[in-house]
Amino acid sequence: MPLSLPGYAGDWLERSLDRQVRLAVTGLSRAGKTAFLTSLVNQLRHAGLDARLDMMNCAREGRLLGAQRQTQPDLSVPRFPYDQALAALEGTPPAWPPATRGISELRLLIRYKSRTNSRHFLGEQRTLTLDLIDYPGEWLLDLPMLRQSYHQWCEALSAQLTGRRRRFAEGFLNQVSALDPAGTADEQQLADISAEYARSLNTARNEGGYTWVQPGRFLLPGELDGAPVLQFFPWPLEQLGDPAALAELPADSNYQTLARRFEHYKRTVIGPFYRQHFRRFDRQIVLVDVLSALNAGPDVFDDLRHAIATLMQSFDYGSRSLLSRLFNPRIDRLAIAATKADHVTPEQHDNLLSLVQALMAEPLRDLRYADIPVKSLSLAAIRATQARTVEHEGKRHPALKGTTQSGEEVLMFPGEVPPRLPDADFWQRQGFDFTAFRPAPQTSGEALPHIRMDSALDWLLGDKLR
Numbered sequence: 001m002p003l004s005l006p007g008y009a010g011d012w013l014e015r016s017l018d019r020q021v022r023l024a025v026t027g028l029s030r031a032g033k034t035a036f037l038t039s040l041v042n043q044l045r046h047a048g049l050d051a052r053l054d055m056m057n058c059a060r061e062g063r064l065l066g067a068q069r070q071t072q073p074d075l076s077v078p079r080f081p082y083d084q085a086l087a088a089l090e091g092t093p094p095a096w097p098p099a100t101r102g103i104s105e106l107r108l109l110i111r112y113k114s115r116t117n118s119r120h121f122l123g124e125q126r127t128l129t130l131d132l133i134d135y136p137g138e139w140l141l142d143l144p145m146l147r148q149s150y151h152q153w154c155e156a157l158s159a160q161l162t163g164r165r166r167r168f169a170e171g172f173l174n175q176v177s178a179l180d181p182a183g184t185a186d187e188q189q190l191a192d193i194s195a196e197y198a199r200s201l202n203t204a205r206n207e208g209g210y211t212w213v214q215p216g217r218f219l220l221p222g223e224l225d226g227a228p229v230l231q232f233f234p235w236p237l238e239q240l241g242d243p244a245a246l247a248e249l250p251a252d253s254n255y256q257t258l259a260r261r262f263e264h265y266k267r268t269v270i271g272p273f274y275r276q277h278f279r280r281f282d283r284q285i286v287l288v289d290v291l292s293a294l295n296a297g298p299d300v301f302d303d304l305r306h307a308i309a310t311l312m313q314s315f316d317y318g319s320r321s322l323l324s325r326l327f328n329p330r331i332d333r334l335a336i337a338a339t340k341a342d343h344v345t346p347e348q349h350d351n352l353l354s355l356v357q358a359l360m361a362e363p364l365r366d367l368r369y370a371d372i373p374v375k376s377l378s379l380a381a382i383r384a385t386q387a388r389t390v391e392h393e394g395k396r397h398p399a400l401k402g403t404t405q406s407g408e409e410v411l412m413f414p415g416e417v418p419p420r421l422p423d424a425d426f427w428q429r430q431g432f433d434f435t436a437f438r439p440a441p442q443t444s445g446e447a448l449p450h451i452r453m454d455s456a457l458d459w460l461l462g463d464k465l466r
């Protein structure tokens, strides 16, 4: 039987019998990947018991029997910390799972019964092997660098450095302005300026809420922290002068050293991620925290748009795309989800969906060309609030009940979500005030509450569970 075959031969057979799927979850940092994966595993483990999965055909038809964790095949990738995540959620007081860094993986065996033509009989019992992969969306922001030279990259990033994010880069810009492109490279000086550049990206991210960063690994360096391959930075174009003269500089000059490291980063960091991981994904869900960006204002929202457009290039499989030429990926189904939908009242969910669709309109146009089926949805992986109505001056209004991060119980109306990309008028009114909630207390051993996780699962896996 194919199920008992060991190692890669077994994997190959399983896949050819359509009984194995590699499902990747990505999104920019804090988009909700860890929460999503934790909930996904939790829902499947509670399938057939107390999980609420009515929007998933297989579950509604009573064919989904449950899921078990298995040892993952790839031993060099960290295991997704499901138990720690669940322990945090079930703690007193309940807490969100700790932030994860880098890539992680988990394997589930899903047991289900096949579909039959009879309404009275379920089919034979089957197993689907599901590999789940969590990786930072920031890594996808690096793709465009592959077709740039160091000089072109500096040109592209100069716009970022002088634009509205300049205030985060002042320290870096000061340091780099004292550097001579023709001067002999000093390792320590380049390391210091790189660290300052990385710091500027981190503060833009953590204090400003900006999501577009390059190089992506500077935000989440993982095992590369402190390695020379991450010690380079974009040089503002106006400080560089004539490109022809730069090309003539000696190999040990500052400029040539940085250009070499840039090439090395492309070759040893960006390329291997696409070759070793990305190319092997079958399905992908991209999580987008639209609501936080909406809360942060027009600059951050625009920046998210730019980040999403860049990130989505990794799913442009048109025959002429850089990606297809280099890596030959095989993702055959994609979902785009606005996360944390429990931050707004239920009647706003349609607007949230149209907003994420508007945000994706341009990048998706290219995808449709490439024939990858895409579904957009809004969801809450772990619902932290309850929908209520309140009476005010004789009228009923929708409201949310939840507990803030500091432990205060609140009843509130966070505001309206614009159904289109917000215009100047929306920002002027700024009727949106989003509070971060603590997860609701969970009874140990019960399925996590969610919104539309079942729709996401049905789209991502439904056709494999027939």
Ligand SMILES: Nc1nc2c(ncn2[C@@H]2O[C@H](COP(=O)(O)OP(=O)(O)O)[C@@H](O)[C@H]2O)c(=O)[nH]1
Pocket (backbone or CB within 6 Å): 027, 028, 029, 030, 031, 032, 033, 034, 035, 036, 096, 097, 098, 099, 100, 339, 340, 341, 342, 343, 379, 380, 381, 382, 383, 384, 385, 436, 437
């Ligand atoms: N209310 C609510 N908050 C969420 C949900 N998912 C994530 N969050 C919040 O967003 C934060 C970041 O989520 P996380 O899953 O760690 O994001 P990651 O960096 O993409 O893995 C969490 O700590 C929560 O505060 C959700 O479904 N509902």
Ligand SMILES: [Mg+2]
Pocket (backbone or CB within 6 Å): 033, 034, 035, 099, 100, 101
């Ligand atoms: Mg995470």
